[in-house]
Amino acid sequence: MSEAMTNSNDTKFVVYTRAFIGLLQRDFRVLTREIVPFLIRIAMNPLLFLFVFTFVMPHMTGGSSMSPTAGMAAAGGGGFGTVLLPGLMAVAIMFSGIAAVALPLAQEFGVTREIDDRVMCPLPIGAVAIEKIVFSAIQSIFAAAVVFPLAYYIPSTPVLAHVPSWWFFIAVLVLASLLAGALGLTIGTFVQPKQIGLIFGVVIMPITFLGCVYYPWAALSSIKWLQIGVLINPIVYITEGLRAALTPTIGHMPDATILAMLLFFFVLLTLMGLRGFANRVIS
Amino acid sequence: MSESIVEILGLRKVYAGKNPVTAVDGIDLHVPSGLIYGLLGPNGAGKTTTISIATTRAIPTAGSVKIAGIDVVAHPALARCVIGVVPQYNTLDRSCTVFENIYFHCRYFGMTKQAAAQRTAQLLDQFRLSDRAAAYPQALSGGLAQRLQIARAIAHHPKVLFLDEPSAGLDPQSRIAMWDAVQALRGEGITVVLTTHYMEEADAICDRVAIIDHGKILIEDSPTALKASVGGDIIYDLRMHGVRDSGLLEKKLALIDGVTRVEVIEGGLRVLARAQDGLLAKVVTKANEYGLRDVTTTEPSLETVFIRLTGRDLRE
Numbered sequence: 001m002s003e004a005m006t007n008s009n010d011t012k013f014v015v016y017t018r019a020f021i022g023l024l025q026r027d028f029r030v031l032t033r034e035i036v037p038f039l040i041r042i043a044m045n046p047l048l049f050l051f052v053f054t055f056v057m058p059h060m061t062g063g064s065s066m067s068p069t070a071g072m073a074a075a076g077g078g079g080f081g082t083v084l085l086p087g088l089m090a091v092a093i094m095f096s097g098i099a100a101v102a103l104p105l106a107q108e109f110g111v112t113r114e115i116d117d118r119v120m121c122p123l124p125i126g127a128v129a130i131e132k133i134v135f136s137a138i139q140s141i142f143a144a145a146v147v148f149p150l151a152y153y154i155p156s157t158p159v160l161a162h163v164p165s166w167w168f169f170i171a172v173l174v175l176a177s178l179l180a181g182a183l184g185l186t187i188g189t190f191v192q193p194k195q196i197g198l199i200f201g202v203v204i205m206p207i208t209f210l211g212c213v214y215y216p217w218a219a220l221s222s223i224k225w226l227q228i229g230v231l232i233n234p235i236v237y238i239t240e241g242l243r244a245a246l247t248p249t250i251g252h253m254p255d256a257t258i259l260a261m262l263l264f265f266f267v268l269l270t271l272m273g274l275r276g277f278a279n280r281v282i283s
Numbered sequence: 284m285s286e287s288i289v290e291i292l293g294l295r296k297v298y299a300g301k302n303p304v305t306a307v308d309g310i311d312l313h314v315p316s317g318l319i320y321g322l323l324g325p326n327g328a329g330k331t332t333t334i335s336i337a338t339t340r341a342i343p344t345a346g347s348v349k350i351a352g353i354d355v356v357a358h359p360a361l362a363r364c365v366i367g368v369v370p371q372y373n374t375l376d377r378s379c380t381v382f383e384n385i386y387f388h389c390r391y392f393g394m395t396k397q398a399a400a401q402r403t404a405q406l407l408d409q410f411r412l413s414d415r416a417a418a419y420p421q422a423l424s425g426g427l428a429q430r431l432q433i434a435r436a437i438a439h440h441p442k443v444l445f446l447d448e449p450s451a452g453l454d455p456q457s458r459i460a461m462w463d464a465v466q467a468l469r470g471e472g473i474t475v476v477l478t479t480h481y482m483e484e485a486d487a488i489c490d491r492v493a494i495i496d497h498g499k500i501l502i503e504d505s506p507t508a509l510k511a512s513v514g515g516d517i518i519y520d521l522r523m524h525g526v527r528d529s530g531l532l533e534k535k536l537a538l539i540d541g542v543t544r545v546e547v548i549e550g551g552l553r554v555l556a557r558a559q560d561g562l563l564a565k566v567v568t569k570a571n572e573y574g575l576r577d578v579t580t581t582e583p584s585l586e587t588v589f590i591r592l593t594g595r596d597l598r599e
Contacts (some may be wrong), residue, residue: 015393016360022390029387030378117374119340121391122363283298283341 016123023121023131031139041099042143046088046150054081054155081155082250086242087213088151090176092143094211094235097180098204100136102188103196109280110193119281129185129277133270136181141173144242161246168255172241175262179234182269189276211235216243218251234265288443288474289314289337294346296332296498306332308498310346314443314491319465319475321489323482323585325595329498330478331371334447337476338368351442364392367436367444367473371451373428375420375435382407382416385435392439402438410434410464426457433464437473444468446477450484462488482585486510494589501592506585513583513591515543515555519566520581523551524574532573539565551576555583 031038058079108115118128152159163169191199210230212220217240220227230236237258244252252258291312298304307329314320322330335341337348339359348355355362376384385406389399407413410430420428429449437444446465450458466488468475479485485492486506493503502509523529529552536554537545541562544555554566567578589595 010393012361015364018393019391022387022393025390026376026379026383026387029383033378112377113370113372113374114376115374116340116368116370117376117388120338120363120368122360122393124360281340283335 016127019121019123020127020131023118023128024135027131027135038139039146042092042096042146043150045095046092046147047154049088050081050084050151050154054079054084054157058156079155079157079159081151081157081159082161082247083214083216084155085148085151085159085161086246087239089144089147089242089246090211090235090239091208091213092147093140093173093176093238094180094183094207095204096140096143097136097177097182097184098187098199099184100139101132101181101184102191102199105132105185105188106191106193106196109188110196115281125278125281126274129274130270133178133181133185133273136184137174137177140177140180144173144177159247160249162248163246164248165245168259169245171259172238172245172262175259175266176238176241179238179262179266179269182266182273183234185273186269186276189273189280207233207235212239216240216250217253234261234269237261237265286316287313288316288351289320289476290347290349291333291337292347294333294336294348295344296329296336296341297344305498307336307343310495310498310500312493312500312503314474314476316442316474317469317472318490319469319477319488321485321492322476322478322495323480323485323492323589324478324495325480328480328495330480330495331447332498333495334445334476334478338366338445339363364439365442367439367441369429369432369436369444369446369449371447373420373432375423375428375431377420379419380416381412381418381420381423381431384420384431385438388435388438394439406434406438409467424457425452426454426460429453429457429461430464433461437468437471441473443474443476446475448478448480450479450481458484482589486585492585494585494592496589496593502588509585509588510583513555513587515557516582517556517558517562518581518583518587519554519556519563520548520579521551521554521566521570521575522577522579523570524576529573532570535569536566539569542566 105115119125121128152161187199187203210226211233212230213235217227217230217236220230237253240253241258241262243250244255244258289312291310294307294310295305296307298306310329310333322333324330332341336343337350337355339355339362343356350362351365353362353365376387379387382403385403386399389402390396394402404413407416410433412427412431412434415423415427420431423431433444433446433449449461449465453461462484465475465477477489489506491503491505492509494501494509502512504512529547533545533547533552536542536552539562541559542554542556546553546555552570556562563578563580567575570578
């Protein structure tokens with residue numbers, strides 16, 4: 001049967017790997033062509049957020065008192081910028097997952113059915129979905145890397161960032177990025193293509209605002225029901241993980257809990273996403 | 284007959300739901316290697332479902348499909364190495380150029396960069412798309428997009444190419460260009476399986492045709508043999524003023540030498556006959572006595588065959 005392939009001695013694994021690499025190369029090619037829109041997409045939110053909340057407002061008369069976590073941040077050392085650095089990186093990671101997987105999938109499932117072309121590649125259907133998660137994770141890491149200098153240099157008060165453990169930081173970053181891709185896959189396969197616009201209001205806004213992005217989780221202790229309620233939000237573990245890895249002076253969850261929960265949500269969302277993907281492409 | 288490259292046995296597909304739909308209801312099919320094979324039938328007959336199962340995009344309820352000896356249900360990823368697919372709708376990669384659409388397809392199927400670029404250039408040339416290499420699929424006309432889809436589908440040298448309704452939405456000129464492109468594939472040893480609800484298409488390019496309706500194959504043969512099965516090589520449709528005494532006329536016409544059958548159709552009679560000189564004159568003279576209004580002469584088509592088998596028009 002193998003005349004169709006380049007080498008008749010190729011094992012299944014070799015055939016699958018080549019197809020997987022081919023898919024990644026295609027995605028890189030498309031991304032490099034759209035690099036400017038990509039950069040604008042990931043930089044605009046943190047840029048404006050930091051500019052207004054950590055640069056403009058502190059310069060207003062009494063503006064610093066408007067800063068929502070001024071007292072809290074001062075207690076832990078560092079300004080609102082220190083709280084925002086991991087938070088905005090988390091948002092960039094999460095949003096890259098949505099933009100790199102969920103939105104294109106909605107289009108491919110809906111209008112164009114382009115996905116059928118990718119699904120006809122010589123590798124298991126699940127691997128096509130995994131490729132999307134992997135490529136999305138690469139974009140998320142890149143997005144986080146773009147946000148870091150912005151969040152570090154824009155705030156008018158110095159940001160207290162240091163990395164106690166690079167291993168922990170890398171583990172959090174990689175797991176968080178994979179989780180974001182899996183979240184994008186789950187959303188992209190479960191939401192009807194014509195309703196994809198709704199996910200901004202129904203999913204992205206709630207998980208961002210209730211994702212401990214603009215305040216550390218420990219600070220919710222005064223509203224106990226909310227502090228417990230937000231634990232079902234996977235974004236919480238991304239922000240707390242980056243907080244623990246980058247700005248440890250601000251109170252955060254235990255490291256082991258963070259890694260365990262990131263892994264748990266990554267596996268859960270990947271399984272859900274793979275199932276949704278298979279349901280969508282195979283009848 | 285040479286060995287079968289596509290073997291379909293007892294294929295069934297029931298779409299579950301509140302009202303389960305049986306799309307394919309026990310299909311057996313053997314497609315000999317090297318042919319252009321047509322599945323002809325009306326919309327909803329089960330053609331697309333059959334092709335979807337054969338191309339690993341649907342799971343059958345029962346039965347099996349083997350392509351070049353590979354069970355497509357058990358080994359979908361490997362089966363995809365030996366098939367090429369052009370679905371009904373345009374699945375070209377909108378983010379990639381015409382060149383990249385073929386190039387990355389080659390890469391997915393394991394070609395080296397150099398081999399992929401070479402194969403792409405060769406296919407663009409073969410399908411007369413070279414001057415559009417840098418264009419994006421959105422900028423292509425329906426006919427060009429379809430040619431690109433075929434070029435891409437055969438880029439990895441598949442053994443079987445599946446075309447689902449290849450001429451749907453094409454203008455007549457593009458359709459003929461597509462037919463030429465498909466027929467040129469014979470030279471490359473690719474077996475083609477296509478679905479269509481255009482009988483002219485099945486007649487024009489297929490070596491063998493299976494007529495399919497309500498998920499079952501009704502008959503399977505070469506287009507010539509199917510048309511011959513109608514029982515005559517010429518058809519006269521007689522339109523009458525009213526249908527008085529049509530029973531009597533029917534009997535009289537049947538007695539004319541060369542006439543093989545006479546049947547009642549809406550507004551008149553249909554005469555099936557072996558073509559011979561003077562036959563039309565005899566039929567017309569006889570029918571005139573009973574108020575002949577108009578006569579049309581046609582040759583049997585696959586449409587006639589379909590109507591004969593189902594009592595319905597293909598377009599219904």
